[in-house]
Amino acid sequence: xxxxxxxxxxxxxxxxxxxAAGPTLEETLAGLxxxxxxxxxxEKGRRIARRPGGTLSGYLDEAFKDLRSRERLDWTQExxxxxxxxxxxxxxxxxxxxxxxxxxxTDPFTxxxxxxxxxxxxxxxxxxxxxxxxxxGLSALLLARRWLQTLPIKNVLILGADLARxxxxxxxxxxxxxxxxEVRPFSVQRDGLGLGEGAAAxxxxxxxxxxxxxxxxxxxxxxxxxxxxxxxxxxxVSLYERMMSGGSAKPDWVIAHATATQLNDAVESQTFQKxxxxxxxxxxxxxxxxxxxxxxxxxxxxxxACEVLRQGQGxxxxxxxxxxxxxxxxxxxxxxxxxxxxxxxxxxSLGFGNIHALGMFQRLELG
Amino acid sequence: MIRGExxxxxxxxxxxxxxxxxxxxxxxxxxxxxxxxxFELFWQVREKVELPVEIILASPQASNYTDRDFAxxxxxxxxxxxxxxxxxxxxxxxxxxxxxxxxxxxQKDPSxxxxxxxEGVECCEWDSSSGTRWVxxxxxxxxxxxxxEAHLWIxxxxxxxxxxxxxxxxxxxxxDQILLENLRNKxxxxxxxxxxxxxxxxx
Numbered sequence: 092x093x094x095x096x097x098x099x100x101x102x103x104x105x106x107x108x109x110x111a112a113g114p115t116l117e118e119t120l121a122g123l124x125x126x127x128x129x130x131x132x133x134e135k136g137r138r139i140a141r142r143p144g145g146t147l148s149g150y151l152d153e154a155f156k157d158l159r160s161r162e163r164l165d166w167t168q169e170x171x172x173x174x175x176x177x178x179x180x181x182x183x184x185x186x187x188x189x190x191x192x193x194x195x196x197t198d199p200f201t202x203x204x205x206x207x208x209x210x211x212x213x214x215x216x217x218x219x220x221x222x223x224x225x226x227x228g229l230s231a232l233l234l235a236r237r238w239l240q241t242l243p244i245k246n247v248l249i250l251g252a253d254l255a256r257x258x259x260x261x262x263x264x265x266x267x268x269x270x271x272x273e274v275r276p277f278s279v280q281r282d283g284l285g286l287g288e289g290a291a292a293x294x295x296x297x298x299x300x301x302x303x304x305x306x307x308x309x310x311x312x313x314x315x316x317x318x319x320x321x322x323x324x325x326x327x328v329s330l331y332e333r334m335m336s337g338g339s340a341k342p343d344w345v346i347a348h349a350t351a352t353q354l355n356d357a358v359e360s361q362t363f364q365k366x367x368x369x370x371x372x373x374x375x376x377x378x379x380x381x382x383x384x385x386x387x388x389x390x391x392x393x394x395x396a397c398e399v400l401r402q403g404q405g406x407x408x409x410x411x412x413x414x415x416x417x418x419x420x421x422x423x424x425x426x427x428x429x430x431x432x433x434x435x436x437x438x439x440s441l442g443f444g445n446i447h448a449l450g451m452f453q454r455l456e457l458g
Numbered sequence: 459m460i461r462g463e464x465x466x467x468x469x470x471x472x473x474x475x476x477x478x479x480x481x482x483x484x485x486x487x488x489x490x491x492x493x494x495x496x497f498e499l500f501w502q503v504r505e506k507v508e509l510p511v512e513i514i515l516a517s518p519q520a521s522n523y524t525d526r527d528f529a530x531x532x533x534x535x536x537x538x539x540x541x542x543x544x545x546x547x548x549x550x551x552x553x554x555x556x557x558x559x560x561x562x563x564x565q566k567d568p569s570x571x572x573x574x575x576x577e578g579v580e581c582c583e584w585d586s587s588s589g590t591r592w593v594x595x596x597x598x599x600x601x602x603x604x605x606x607e608a609h610l611w612i613x614x615x616x617x618x619x620x621x622x623x624x625x626x627x628x629x630x631x632x633x634d635q636i637l638l639e640n641l642r643n644k645x646x647x648x649x650x651x652x653x654x655x656x657x658x659x660x661x
Contacts, residue, residue, distance in 0.1 A: 108609035149563070169602045176489075178543060179525075180520075182525060184520075186526060186529045187529055191522075191526060194522070195521060195522045195523060195526060196518060196522075196567075197519065197522075197567040198519070198520035198522070198565040198566075198567040198570065199520060199522065200565050201565060201566050201567050202567075207616050210469060218564070218566070219566050219573060219577075219654070220564060220565040220566065221563065222520065222544055222545060222563045222564070222599075223545055223561065223562065224543050224546075224563075225564050230562060232558075233562075234562060234564075234577075237581065237584070240584065241580050241581075241583075242580075256551055257533070258525070258528075258529065258542075259531065259533075260541075261533035262528070262533065262536070262539035262542065263539075264537040265534060265535065265537045265539055266539065266540075267532070269567060274590075308542070309559060309560070310560060310561065310562075311559065311561075312513075312548070312557075312558055312559065312561045313552075314552070314558075317546070326558060347522060352577050366649075379552065403481065424508050442543075442545070443540065443543050443545075443546065444543060444545045444546045444549050445549070445552070446545060446561060448495055
């Protein structure tokens with residue numbers, strides 16, 4: 092199977108996020124570096140990373156405002172595309188009602204997201220939602236890159252957002268996927284994930300207005316179980332090899348999906364060992380602090396990758412090394428490996444339905 | 459010009475007899491009716507279709523009715539929760555065929571399926587060498603609570619009874635309802651999907 096998947100490398104001309112750690116990427120990164128946990132307990136004692144009073148539109152407002160504070164060009168004067176990455180969108184607004192009525196007849200993304208776009212004065216040439224489970228963010232970047240090559244537009248704004256409210260919290264709880272103690276990615280003592288809320292925004296451009304590029308991105312379905320990442324090691328390895336066939340170099344740093352479930356982290360550990368061996372890049376993750384923000388998570392990690400590249404400074408997975416864990420020698424703890432000159436960061440993402448996605452972010456050396 | 463074939467299947471649920479393939483899919487009894495509909499449609503055409511390099515999953519209403527089933531049951535069923543993601547619907551196909559490849563699950567009601575076709579056609583035009591694309595979706599008729607429909611579009615550049623041609627000008631995006639009304643009439647039709655693409659069905 093061959094794809095024309097690496098024809099251009101879009102420039103990343105703006106990015107921002109809003110998470111449980113704060114309404115900006117700066118505060119999010121500060122929270123990660125200070126190991127400042129954002130989890131609160133809900134009425135049933137389940138740990139959720141969110142800010143009081145947060146709404147989906149509110150998180151989007153903040154992420155977009157953060158992007159606009161950092162963007163490099165006025166892109167709204169010409170036709171542009173918008174993609175929304177989410178697993179459940181605004182479903183909480185109608186699904187619990189006795190009579191959800193019209194709510195059931197139309198998807199829980201389009202109408203409220205278009206209202207949000209209108210509130211921001213945005214009128215895109217084309218808008219779509221990508222709902223590839225927890226790999227939605229990187230999958231939307233894949234479609235955005237294609238749009239830049241096929242549509243009469245030079246810019247695509249990608250937004251991702253999800254809430255951790257009753258619907259998804261009950262669902263993950265029933266699956267037995269929620270951590271009872273502390274989210275410990277790649278630790279042998281890991282016991283599950285903590286859900287989180289947030290949003291992220293990235294602006295991709297076909298014109299060279301930035302030193303950051305989306306060097307490669309791809310997604311794939313491989314496996315035969317709805318919730319267990321069967322065959323995912325081979326799937327991720329072959330996806331990485333396909334994605335890198337254009338000649339890209341190995342990453343200096345990896346932001347792993349790292350939900351801290353037994354299955355996810357085992358798959359990623361084996362994948363990274365297979366891809367990089369013993370001398371691999373430093374591996375970190377954000378979900379210990381920010382929680383798992385579902386469809387927004389890989390887009391939040393993408394914004395972190397951009398800022399890490401720009402600052403030349405990563406963030407650790409935890410302050411103290413786990414007593415025992417997967418990937419010995421690779422994980423970034425405390426200050427080990429945090430300060431380094433970085434040119435490439437890989438973001439990985441796995442979702443229900445055996446969808447997985449990878450994105451490589453690069454900082455160009457400008458003469 | 460992109461050509462292709464369109465297949466559809468519909469039925470009221472619950473069915474009067476089990477699907478022929480029920481023993482061949484793990485935990486098939488846990489599939490929601492929308493996943494069953496898509497797999498039944500594939501099962502009926504499996505010997506005459508080429509497997510795709512990419513699938514665009516475009517189901518109107520996303521997984522709203524399955525979400526409602528999960529919520530109305532007190533949000534207690536893990537197997538129902540698993541199907542509250544619309545991308546899960548293609549998994550029985552991937553299980554049975556061992557297919558792997560690129561997949562994009564998109565939503566844009568009231569034109570989700572139309573947008574799936576537009577994305578599929580544009581993708582085939584842009585990258586015609588790599589193979590067939592599928593656009594797949596299933597949904598429930600809003601006024602017929604038990605009636606589920608599934609649609610499969612096989613898009614390639616060589617043959618098929620439907621053609622996608624450039625339109626003279628971009629126009630308003632068609633809705634899924636208009637597309638489905640044309641498809642149900644069985645005869646030839648021409649429909650401006652939007653973004654400069656016209657769908658022609660020949661008979």
